[in-house]
Amino acid sequence: MRGVALVTGASSGIGRAVAKCLAQQGFAMALVARRQKLLEQLQSQLAPAKAVVLAQDLTDFGALDALVASVHTQLGPIDVLINNAGITHTGTLESTSVAEWEQVLAVNLTATFALTRAVLPGMRARKGGRVINLVSVAGERAFAGWGAYCASKAGVLAMTRVLAEEVRSEGVRVTAICPGAVDTPLWDSVGADFDRQAMLSADTVASLVLYAVNLPPDAVLEEATLMPGRGAL
Numbered sequence: 001m002r003g004v005a006l007v008t009g010a011s012s013g014i015g016r017a018v019a020k021c022l023a024q025q026g027f028a029m030a031l032v033a034r035r036q037k038l039l040e041q042l043q044s045q046l047a048p049a050k051a052v053v054l055a056q057d058l059t060d061f062g063a064l065d066a067l068v069a070s071v072h073t074q075l076g077p078i079d080v081l082i083n084n085a086g087i088t089h090t091g092t093l094e095s096t097s098v099a100e101w102e103q104v105l106a107v108n109l110t111a112t113f114a115l116t117r118a119v120l121p122g123m124r125a126r127k128g129g130r131v132i133n134l135v136s137v138a139g140e141r142a143f144a145g146w147g148a149y150c151a152s153k154a155g156v157l158a159m160t161r162v163l164a165e166e167v168r169s170e171g172v173r174v175t176a177i178c179p180g181a182v183d184t185p186l187w188d189s190v191g192a193d194f195d196r197q198a199m200l201s202a203d204t205v206a207s208l209v210l211y212a213v214n215l216p217p218d219a220v221l222e223e224a225t226l227m228p229g230r231g232a233l
Contacts, residue, residue, distance in 0.1 A: 001050070004075045005213075006030040006068075008058060008115065009085030011038035013184030014134055017206035018082055023049035025210065030071040030078070032056055033085065050075065058085055058111035068118045077126060080213055081119045083112040083156075084134040090190055093147040101148045108152035113159055120167070127171040132212055133160045134205075135178045137225060164222055173220040175212045179205050180227040198230040 005022045009015035011033035019042060023029050029051040031039045036055035043051045052074045056067055071078055086108045089100050116131055123129030138146060139153030157176055164174035183199040205226060212221040 001028050002026040003079030004028045004030065004071065004077060005080035005082065006032060006071055006078050006119070007082040007084060008032045008111075010042060011035045013186065014179075014182060014202045014205050015082070015084040016042055017202035018084065018209050019051075020046065021203075021206045021210045022080070022082075022213070023051065025214075027080065028075045030054060030075060032058070032067070058115060059106045061110070061114045064115050064118045068115075068122075072122070077122050078119050078129070079123075080130045080132070081116065082132050082134070082209065083115060085111065086134070086152075086186075088146070088149045088186055088190065090145050090149075091147075092145060096148055101151075104148040105152045105155070108149070109155040109159070112156055116163065120172070123172045124167065124170050128217070129172045130175070130213060131160075131163065131172065132175045132177060132209055133157075134209075135160065135176045137178050137180045137227070139176075139178060140225070161223075164220075171217075173215075175221050176223045177205070177208055177212070178223065178225045179208075180225075198228055200226065200228045 002025060005027040007015050007019045010019045010031040019029055019031055023046040029046060031042060031051055032054045033039055034057055039053040043053050054067055087104060089104050133156055135157045136153045138150045139157035142150055160174055160176040179200055181199040182202055182205055183196045184202055208226055
């Protein structure tokens with residue numbers, strides 16, 4: 001076994017693809033999302049890799065220390081944390097309610113912060129580990145009608161940069177991956193007429209995550225922007 005990897009948002013899309021890649025590389029997998037049945041389906045597909053299912057609402061911030069402790073008990077210390085879970089809301093800033101704004105920031109930004117905070121002490125104590133945050137080009141660019149999402153992803157990008165500076169000397173490597181449009185179920189909730197075939201595939205994004213994980217200990221991919229080659233944003 002190469003180590004233990006925890007992937008959030010593992011039930012579909014990028015998270016599912018990343019979990020499959022890491023399992024194939026020999027990692028034991030902690031699969032985290034809200035939808036237990038989908039996680040169990042994925043778990044069955046990862047055999048013979050060892051994988052545990054942890055159905056968890058990541059905005060229940062008080063439960064995240066127990067989540068990390070459960071992974072330690074069942075699999076061992078977490079070597080790789082992939083913060084991937086996210087939601088979106090579309091609408092002008094004026095039409096976005098405070099509740100909608102807060103929900104997007106809670107899932108995309110605060111949950112990423114809170115789970116990272118729960119995992120970090122173990123990595124720092126062992127002088128090693130990888131934290132990979134799936135951000136978005138929306139963290140770097142402004143898109144009309146996507147204000148809450150852009151704000152949340154800009155926050156994740158800033159947080160990732162700060163964390164990289166804070167733990168660089170302690171052997172913990174931190175990466176921000178900023179993909180453009182990826183063909184995932186997230187677009188099903190948006191309701192716009194996008195050319196999904198022009199988007200990146202989840203497997204392509206997962207291959208970049210795997211590249212970052214597989215870098216030798218003396219190197220780190222701190223930030224990477226991955227764009228579709230066929231014109232989609």
